[in-house]
Amino acid sequence: RLIMFMYHFISIHVHPFWIQFFYFIIIDLFGSLLLMVLKPTDPDFKPRYVDMFFLSTSALTVSGLSTVTMERLSSSQIVICTLLMLVGGEVFVSMLCVFCRSAKTSIAELTVNRVNSVRIELETIDSVSTVERIESGTDISVKDFLRTSSLKYLGLVIVVYWVFFHVTGFIACLVYLYTISSSKEVLRGKGINLGLFAFSTTVSSFANGGLIATNENMAIFVRNSGLLLFQIVLVLAGNTLFPLFLRGTIWVIKCFTKNEELDCMIKSPKDSKFDHLLTNLGTFFRSITVLGMIVFVTTLFCSMDWRHPVFNGLNSYQKVVAALFIGVNARHAGENSVDPSLISPAVLLFIIFMMYLPSSANFMPLKEDEEKRYVEPKDNSRGITIVTKFLLLPQVVCVIIFVIVACIIERRRLLLDPLNFSTLNVIFEVISAYGNVGISTGYACSRLQKLHPDMSCVDQPYSFVGWWSDGGKLLIAFVMLYGRLKKFSAKNGKAWTLKG
Amino acid sequence: RLIMFMYHFISIHVHPFWIQFFYFIIIDLFGSLLLMVLKPTDPDFKPRYVDMFFLSTSALTVSGLSTVTMERLSSSQIVICTLLMLVGGEVFVSMLCVFCRSAKTSIAELTVNRVNSVRIELETIDSVSTVERIESGTDISVKDFLRTSSLKYLGLVIVVYWVFFHVTGFIACLVYLYTISSSKEVLRGKGINLGLFAFSTTVSSFANGGLIATNENMAIFVRNSGLLLFQIVLVLAGNTLFPLFLRGTIWVIKCFTKNEELDCMIKSPKDSKFDHLLTNLGTFFRSITVLGMIVFVTTLFCSMDWRHPVFNGLNSYQKVVAALFIGVNARHAGENSVDPSLISPAVLLFIIFMMYLPSSANFMPLKEDEEKRYVEPKDNSRGITIVTKFLLLPQVVCVIIFVIVACIIERRRLLLDPLNFSTLNVIFEVISAYGNVGISTGYACSRLQKLHPDMSCVDQPYSFVGWWSDGGKLLIAFVMLYGRLKKFSAKNGKAWTLKG
Numbered sequence A, B: 001r002l003i004m005f006m007y008h009f010i011s012i013h014v015h016p017f018w019i020q021f022f023y024f025i026i027i028d029l030f031g032s033l034l035l036m037v038l039k040p041t042d043p044d045f046k047p048r049y050v051d052m053f054f055l056s057t058s059a060l061t062v063s064g065l066s067t068v069t070m071e072r073l074s075s076s077q078i079v080i081c082t083l084l085m086l087v088g089g090e091v092f093v094s095m096l097c098v099f100c101r102s103a104k105t106s107i108a109e110l111t112v113n114r115v116n117s118v119r120i121e122l123e124t125i126d127s128v129s130t131v132e133r134i135e136s137g138t139d140i141s142v143k144d145f146l147r148t149s150s151l152k153y154l155g156l157v158i159v160v161y162w163v164f165f166h167v168t169g170f171i172a173c174l175v176y177l178y179t180i181s182s183s184k185e186v187l188r189g190k191g192i193n194l195g196l197f198a199f200s201t202t203v204s205s206f207a208n209g210g211l212i213a214t215n216e217n218m219a220i221f222v223r224n225s226g227l228l229l230f231q232i233v234l235v236l237a238g239n240t241l242f243p244l245f246l247r248g249t250i251w252v253i254k255c256f257t258k259n260e261e262l263d264c265m266i267k268s269p270k271d272s273k274f275d276h277l278l279t280n281l282g283t284f285f286r287s288i289t290v291l292g293m294i295v296f297v298t299t300l301f302c303s304m305d306w307r308h309p310v311f312n313g314l315n316s317y318q319k320v321v322a323a324l325f326i327g328v329n330a331r332h333a334g335e336n337s338v339d340p341s342l343i344s345p346a347v348l349l350f351i352i353f354m355m356y357l358p359s360s361a362n363f364m365p366l367k368e369d370e371e372k373r374y375v376e377p378k379d380n381s382r383g384i385t386i387v388t389k390f391l392l393l394p395q396v397v398c399v400i401i402f403v404i405v406a407c408i409i410e411r412r413r414l415l416l417d418p419l420n421f422s423t424l425n426v427i428f429e430v431i432s433a434y435g436n437v438g439i440s441t442g443y444a445c446s447r448l449q450k451l452h453p454d455m456s457c458v459d460q461p462y463s464f465v466g467w468w469s470d471g472g473k474l475l476i477a478f479v480m481l482y483g484r485l486k487k488f489s490a491k492n493g494k495a496w497t498l499k500g
């Protein structure tokens, strides 16, 4: 009962930003402690707290950068990481938000109903146009009722959507691993349990987490184009194309059940005030933006690097699928099919641009106008706290500040090792963390030894940030958290923040 | 008479963007032909047309990048470059705009007056409130008259301002060169005429052009802190602090002459619709932004690089002045006091950020609100041509596209010579051209030979773009022109564009 009261109190009186902020911070700290307590398989491997905190943050914010070798983690640690990605994914968080708001609305409605009934009682005293007022009163409560129940239905639809993709994804992955022997051999050779791998990869792809249990990420499966292709579907369903798929799901369910609320949801999606439910036109433009960028970057990548070492030993079909996989993952998921440090600079720059864009980005002018009309009226609110104001700093300026701070922290390495610690790589890493993408250019000893042939160096299969100092790692962890909460400062989230 | 008619026709019916566009294009082509016709001093040096076109564009758009060795140009070519910078400088162009608009207004006024007199004649027929209408009519024409004459006065003030700084700057520079023997010796040794040098340097500094007749730019005078300090004043007066200085000048002239129009101009600067004439608060915030950034970057630069090779052999005072000089020049002028390739990455990143900002940038929230209120009402215009729409593409996206195209054009060099052709250097060069700044990281053969010890290479004292292919050079020339006209797409210029 106390818990219920607390829950209601928080969901009504606390700003959504703070709810999400504490949700992430608390789970993050809890997860990092769990990861510390569980021992890795390899007894020689004693991870430091800063690395485990980084891993926990990275998994929870679905970023997917790592500062440790994934295969040295024990199965229980992989499970924890997977669970963190599960509760940090965009679909899951937005599902929680819907339930939170539906509770809020039902309480508010209760109050409104009470007021309404009192008003109706009062109004029976004077006889002028009582009937009309009662009618309008009932109209309001019917509308409210429809809205609350439509929120509940929305929540249910998202649960169905979420469960469906996880189950089918898991089964498909498992079937693929058992039937295609080359992929099974790879995992057997590494001593990774097939079921665990299928589970963690499905969750990671759908949450756009990007943490895979193998050292090479998905690059080791670059010849298993089938596996890559259905990971692509999961990745798109879990984030950038969620509005399209969600609308499709609602439409399908509506056709089968003839439910009125669902119909209402499709016709006036703004009433539900759910970020991922857009009008037909909005969904169309957002999907076109996503698909257009994927096609563009895949074409650019293929045309620039077709004969380069990045695609060594692949046939044409595998090259195209690998490029497509990178194109899809550059937006948010961050799984690799190739070594990103071998991609040519022009493509890397475009990938940086894609990583920087939030998933709600939209290039069509019409949509922007529409959205503006929606946001404008609430723009002159004064109830923004200082933290939200800091978040409202223009995003580019924030990213530039983060990059400059990173360069200051790592200044000695930038001077000593300019090929690995090139400014572009630092920018890439910071923007990858900011966009919660997790693609990293990595670190190659061969590049260090080009300039300093006498220095000893052992290649490590983790992200570039793993080679940074502790200060740099903590900075990147902060940037990942900031990036996960950036929607509260971006234009799309602004309306919601100010309204909340 | 025909010319007068043409002039009036153009100034009234043609969009200001097109006037400036053709102004720049025509002078640019004319200048490049002149530079081709005039022979360099050195008979072995046969410049190609693409280089001369680049030089002409660079001088006219006050960018200051160059693809040829400055000291191999003849005096007449230097004079042409100086004249190009003279007519391309922001103060000069805005002066022309004021005269253009004052002509336009006087014609419009003539029409209004005619209409007014007709109206008054008509109105004497009906007797109802004729007197009031006549009074309001006279009110309007008095206001119009005040506005036209205030535009003319504004033009005069800018002329005085412009002449004053050129004359004092030239005299001060000449006196300095004659009194301080070390600076005189440098120029004697290079065979550069002192008067020509003083003239071209003054024009270059005031126009924020950044082309200096010496190979080393101002870096050769790094020990002549006095010379650097008063170039700083010229640089600030000619662009970023122009609003502050202009307001000061108007105020001073007003105090001496007690002129009514000037008083009116100071009190309601928006009536004159001149971009550089702001309210007290606006001027204050813009100047604070400029000075704050200069102080910040100077501090950052000194703290990061105090003991680094970039300041080799300087005493503390000279170091501070050199850092201050870079800080002031990074915003627009682009003269160097040190070798930019030795500056540490964190400072370089901040310099890139400063170069990207237009001179009208403002960090204070109050000012933005004020500006918004001013811009908003005109926002729903429909008369934008396609070219202006292209210019209205978000600026960051344009810059990213330019950088990606540059990387595609120079892809072979990026692969072969990653230390010189690092992506950061390409980004730096493109943004330097876009911001019309002209600082360049240059090219060092030592960096090439670190990776390829056997390749022969001769250092050249020109910008990094001088090492690019012809396609790359033409791209940068286009970016410089685009950058010079960017105010038509930036927020500040938008109001004017849509209104024009």
Ligand SMILES: [K+]
Pocket: A062, A063, A064, A208, A209, A210, A332, A333, A334, A436, A437, A438
């Ligand atoms: K990710």
Ligand SMILES: [K+]
Pocket: B062, B063, B064, B208, B209, B210, B332, B333, B334, B436, B437, B438
């Ligand atoms: K310049």
